[in-house]
Amino acid sequence: MSNYLIQYTRISSHSQRLGTGLQGQALSQEEMNHLCSTYNVIPYHETFCDSAVSAFKVSAKDRPAFSRILANLESGAFSPSSVLVLANLDRLSRQDIHTACTTLLSVIQQVRVYIVQERRLFSKDDPDLMMGLMMALATLQRGHDESLAKSTRTNKSNLVRIQNHKDGIKGKNGNSLSITSGKYPMWVKLVDGEVTIDPAKADIAREVVRLMIEGKSISQVQHWLVANHPSIKWGEMSLRRLHTRKTLIGEFSITINGEKHVLHNHIEPIISEAEYYRLVAVRSEHTATRMKKWDNVSIFTGYKKSYCRSCGSPMTTVIDKNKESVRCRGGSIYDKCPNLVCIKTDYLVAALRELNFSFKSLVPEPSTSLLPMLEVKLKECGDAVATMEKDYMEHQHSFLLPLMAKKHEEIAALEAQIEEDKVKQSNHMGSIFDTLPETPEELRELLMNLTQSMKFYKVKRGNTLTTIYFKNGFITSIYLAYGKVVQAGLLTGSNEGDIELLDDVKFKQWIEEGRLDDWIR
Numbered sequence: 001m002s003n004y005l006i007q008y009t010r011i012s013s014h015s016q017r018l019g020t021g022l023q024g025q026a027l028s029q030e031e032m033n034h035l036c037s038t039y040n041v042i043p044y045h046e047t048f049c050d051s052a053v054s055a056f057k058v059s060a061k062d063r064p065a066f067s068r069i070l071a072n073l074e075s076g077a078f079s080p081s082s083v084l085v086l087a088n089l090d091r092l093s094r095q096d097i098h099t100a101c102t103t104l105l106s107v108i109q110q111v112r113v114y115i116v117q118e119r120r121l122f123s124k125d126d127p128d129l130m131m132g133l134m135m136a137l138a139t140l141q142r143g144h145d146e147s148l149a150k151s152t153r154t155n156k157s158n159l160v161r162i163q164n165h166k167d168g169i170k171g172k173n174g175n176s177l178s179i180t181s182g183k184y185p186m187w188v189k190l191v192d193g194e195v196t197i198d199p200a201k202a203d204i205a206r207e208v209v210r211l212m213i214e215g216k217s218i219s220q221v222q223h224w225l226v227a228n229h230p231s232i233k234w235g236e237m238s239l240r241r242l243h244t245r246k247t248l249i250g251e252f253s254i255t256i257n258g259e260k261h262v263l264h265n266h267i268e269p270i271i272s273e274a275e276y277y278r279l280v281a282v283r284s285e286h287t288a289t290r291m292k293k294w295d296n297v298s299i300f301t302g303y304k305k306s307y308c309r310s311c312g313s314p315m316t317t318v319i320d321k322n323k324e325s326v327r328c329r330g331g332s333i334y335d336k337c338p339n340l341v342c343i344k345t346d347y348l349v350a351a352l353r354e355l356n357f358s359f360k361s362l363v364p365e366p367s368t369s370l371l372p373m374l375e376v377k378l379k380e381c382g383d384a385v386a387t388m389e390k391d392y393m394e395h396q397h398s399f400l401l402p403l404m405a406k407k408h409e410e411i412a413a414l415e416a417q418i419e420e421d422k423v424k425q426s427n428h429m430g431s432i433f434d435t436l437p438e439t440p441e442e443l444r445e446l447l448m449n450l451t452q453s454m455k456f457y458k459v460k461r462g463n464t465l466t467t468i469y470f471k472n473g474f475i476t477s478i479y480l481a482y483g484k485v486v487q488a489g490l491l492t493g494s495n496e497g498d499i500e501l502l503d504d505v506k507f508k509q510w511i512e513e514g515r516l517d518d519w520i521r
Contacts, residue, residue: 002503004044004082005036006069006111010091012054022049025087027116035114039083039121045505046312056094056147060103068312071304073110075453075469077502080111088117089136090143098385100140101133101405105412133405154180155256162254162261170194176266179254185247186232188267195267202270204229208239209248209271213278243283249276297440299345300326303448309457309465309504310339317345326456341458347483348466349443353436354485355478371421378414381407453502459516467491469502479520487520 009025027035032043048065060066072078084107086092092107093100104122107113108129113122118139122132161179171177171194178190187201204225211221218239225232246253252266271279298317300306306315306326313330324345330337385407437443447454452469459465459479463486467477475498479487490498491510501507510516 002082002506003039003041003079005032005039005041006044006078006082006084007047008049008066008069008084008086008091009047010050010053010055010063010066012056013052022051025091027085031116035083035085039112039114041081041083044078054094054147055090055092056144056151059095059099060092060107067304068314070110071307071453075502076499077504078111083112083114083121085114085116087115089115089139093140094143094147096144097137097141097389098382098408100144101137101408102411102415104136104140105133105409106415109412109416130402130405130409133409134402137405158254158256162256162263165263165266176263179252181254181256183254184252184267185245186234187270188247197268197270201232204232205248206270208234208242209275209279212242213275213282215282240283243276243280246276248279249273297444299440299444300348300447300454303444305448305451306454306456308337308341309455309507310341311337312504313337315341315454315456328456339458341456341464343456343464343466343480344483347480348478349436350483351466351478351480351485351488355476355488371418374414374418374421378411378418381411381414385411455502455504455507457507457511465516467498467501469499475499491515491519 007027009022011021026047036042048069050063050065053063061070069078069084073080073082089104093103095103104113108122108124114120115122118135120132120135122129122136126132158179158181161177164177169177171192173192173194173196175194175196178184178193178195184190184195185205187198187205189196189198189201208221208225211224216224218236221239222234222236225234242248247267248269248271250265250267250269252263254261254263301315301317304314307313308315308328308330311328311330313328315326316329318325318327325342326345326348327342328337328340330340385404388404388407437446450470450472452471454469455467457465457467462482464480465477466480467475469475473495475490475495476488477491477498478485491501492498492515501510
């Protein structure tokens, strides 16, 4: 377990990608060297970045990149003595003061946090933490107020534009007026505040639709795009969902304050309705065929615990020629994994059956749940904070700030206890299985409840190494060669040693030293 300097950056919109938002949040080499020396950490090889993700609308745990940081902290890949670097506090949250402060405290419980703008380190072991939190409250409140004011202005503007569309009001060139928060497809071009079509991109989209109607696979369509239009970065999931996008036939939808608004003929259609519904029929049939075997159950993926050793990307479940496999998501055509791991689901399930784990032995003895008592305390604290926040907003009593900070700290501790208790109870629930479950649904539930993380590594063609870390401390690795179990057990001979190999950097060093060959022999 290493102490890392972990950099996290975030921008709120696609337009900010074209600016200097991300570059401005990056550490200079001098700053990085200073922080590493001061806090005894080493730089992590990757900067975690959430691009076009709002901290006002999306909580930290629900953002793709930040959730990976939390997963690494939970798994032990990042030690609690690591330092998470944020350019400023609003990179973490712009939500209401209660949510923002609770988020900050919950992160501080797991790792040290350094704020570049304030040159301040937040650590749960700092005796002056309370003073720092008092100052953070003001910063978080200011960030929320700015986002709330902006959101209110934007929503009002959007509602006016929606009404304009319903009333038939157009721009000076006769096109629909653009909606500020609208997520338009790639073939739409906004000119002078009006919605227009980019002819070249529209032609590409039409050709993609035609290929799909002909029955081409997503992979084949991606390869066609790369070969003919390399500048169009249409991701796998975007292509898979294309048949659900009625923007193809001019229908545009946007949700404001929880209410969905559907605007017909807001965008110029690029295909006919007949073509669109043929696309829907073809893709729906294809999806049903792909998922028929396992009834849409992904046993080893989909619950943020399965990762590729080589590139750190999440694993995903794919079906090709009616064969289901677990594959590194970094294997997309646009973001190549340097050592793409892919293993058939049947191989992994068969290996687990062959090893014949006693799943009861993986489950701790049941303990009396503290959950009801903890939830009562959490509600009491939440009510107290709400009362203090209301009083502070009305009267600005400064003495309430340290009290609020203390309550937020108590809430974070209670939430951590509740999560721990839920884990214990879910582990106990898993003990109903004496042997490996027969159905994919039960097996998925078992692994989801009992495992801390699963790591996948491609050794060579047809040879894979899968390491499963269970919540109770049990660890096992399974080496498969074309589906046959070659070796299984602890890689280093001890739990302590294998826990060290949770860190992918140390695992790769272990591989380079030839230790895997020794283990197989």
